[in-house]
Amino acid sequence: DTEVTQTPKHLVMGMTNKKSLKCEQHMGHRAMYWYKQKAKKPPELMFVYSYEKLSINESVPSRFSPECPNSSLLNLHLHALQPEDSALYLCASSQVGQFNQPQHFGDGTRLSIL
């Protein structure tokens, strides 16, 4: 069982819908990440939060809006997505500033845009 929990596991939405992905960890990690992974491709970093503040945005379109309401939760709000946004969205967490420490990944939310 993974220590990073992502919900829902699957999500199908239309291009005009608004939905949110949720990620939760209770390991005391203060760095949290969103990645996007297309089929048969490596994960691509989207956002990094450090101490609940956004520290990195990898030029992600504004239709993706991250939020970190507390040290255990990370959300990704979705609005007006495009079919090409269909992918596996992975959340990860780690210690802050400890680049020799591993990232712990959830099993992802598989998103399909109709």
Added chain:
Amino acid sequence: DAKTTQPNSMESNEEEPVHLPCNHSTISGTDYIHWYRQLPSQGPEYVIHGLTSNVNNRMASLAIAEDRKSSTLILHRATLRDAAVYYCILISGGYQKVTFGTGTKLQVIP
């Protein structure tokens, strides 16, 4: 950004050692080399990491070239459960660069 290159796929017989290579010729002095693996329908799982010296843990060994431009993940006895995509990743200060390699799909033959 520093990039890594890996073979697309490799095969190994069960209970044989496996050496998975990774090239990172543009690595910088602050880049840590991390290896993760990803099983189907799961998120990546940490395997091992290092900076300059070779490293061992219960899962694998990591051999880092003296010039740090390449590394090799060593699975001492491959099992069917080791069949996965293995990613070589460079992580540096501030997480300004998080670059996944292309990944190597390891097939383990019974």
